[in-house]
Amino acid sequence: MLKYLNGNKNNFIKRLDNILDQRRIKATFKSTKVKKIIGDVKKNGDKAVLKYEKKFLKTKKINIKNFKFSNSEIKNSIKKLNSETKKSINLAFNRIYKFHKRQKFQSYVLKDRYKNNLSYTSSPISRVGVYVPGGTASYPSSVLMNCIPALIAGVKEIYMTTPALNQKYNSAVLYAAKKCKIKNIYKIGGAQAIAALAFGTKSIKKVDKIVGPGNEYVALAKKEVYGEVGIDSIAGPSEVTIVSDQSSNPEWIAADLIAQAEHDKYAQSILISNNKKCIKDVNVHLKKQLKKLPKKVIATASLKKFGMSILSKNLNKTIDIINSIAPEHLEIFIKKPKKILNKIKNAGSIFVGNYSPEAMGDYLAGTNHVLPTAGSARFSSGLSVHEFLKRHSIIKISKLGIERLGTSVINLAQHEDLIGHANSIKMRLKRKL
Secondary structure: OOOOOOOOOOOHHHHHHHHHHHHOOOOOHHHHHHHHHHEEEEEHHHHHHHHHHHHHOOOOOOOHHHHHHOOOHHHHHHOOHHHHHHHHHHHHHHHHHHHOOOOOOOOOEEEEOOOEEEEEEEEEEEEEEEEEOOOOOHHHHHHHHHHHHHHOOOOEEEEEEEEHHHHHHHHHHHHHHHHOOOOHHHHHHOHHHHHHHOOOOOOOOOEEHHHHHHOOOHHOOOOOEEEEEEOOOOOOOEEEEEOOOOOOOHHHHHHHHHHHHHHOOOOEEEEOOOOHHHHHHHHHHHHHHHHOOOHHHHHHHHHHHOOEEOOOHHHHHHHHHHHHHHOOEEEOOOOOOOHOOOEEEEEEEEEEEOOOOOOHHHOOOOOOOOOOOOOHOOOOOOOOOHHEEEEEEEEEOOOOHHHHHHHHHHHHHOOOOOOHHHHHHHHHHHHOO
């Protein structure tokens, strides 16, 4: 089932990098289509959004006047939601809020011996757009993960878009939005929704930053509008890497690999083990569990094409392999996880111990599930409160300060041939220009 690789061979990391590179989707044609949609929405606003909604969702029910969910639509939809799901969303909200509350930015002030005041502070982004996938799969967890950090940061206006196939709404998504106090929710999706948020239309306000997952068109649209607005990241297909040994439970490992694979046929599930028997047993359990899985076709396609089992006898080599993959999710199911935990530098979230499946982090452990993919954990982090804050430096130089430091500034400015800079200091020191 899983492609077998011997990680003990020389130059294995280089070979692995080549395999991982093949997974990255070449999307030139789709990128061209996305650029066209964005240009159209930028120029024609709501009319263009409506055109693409009708084209892609194949529905005649939507019109410009009902882009936005009405209070009655939200209320009536939430009524249909069962109490158990509401309780689970409430629990997830509380745990995610509690964890992220601790991320609040701490301002500070530095006063030096010349009575200069240097401070570092922050202010929230004013207006944020949140994209929530819809259609055949809707994710209330995405609402919570993207909106709660924004709430804690102090974002005043949050606008949410989620596609509604045939004007059918996901009650759990709307309930989660209500928990997050979101009042502006729009029934639009795809690249046209990203463009509407980025440039604004008559119906939808222009935002300052766009966050949230989506399909390839959404990811490409976010990439295209970056610079006009901020974005969280360009999310690729989901991925997990699991490290195991003889003490691990192969049945549980198989379940966690499948949990990732059922997301998408491009999802990546990798097992690294020092134990051949564990690898063999995991493959046996994969076949058994896939037979009963509703999304068997998707998960099987993912595991066959992008699934891997890597034999690695050396712990340091295992660490190198993990840091090279830089996985979105890393599960460490070995007897002594501390041996490698502090040496892992590249991973979105790390799940330690047999009772820490990645699915816990997806929903209500409390940490964020919006994480870097496709190796970007080498240089980026998961979504946090800080993503919704702008940091500012405040500089107040005293008369004594400019007298004591000004000459050095003049020297540096003249060295860089920026005479205007030097003159601005000289004037304050009452020197000849």
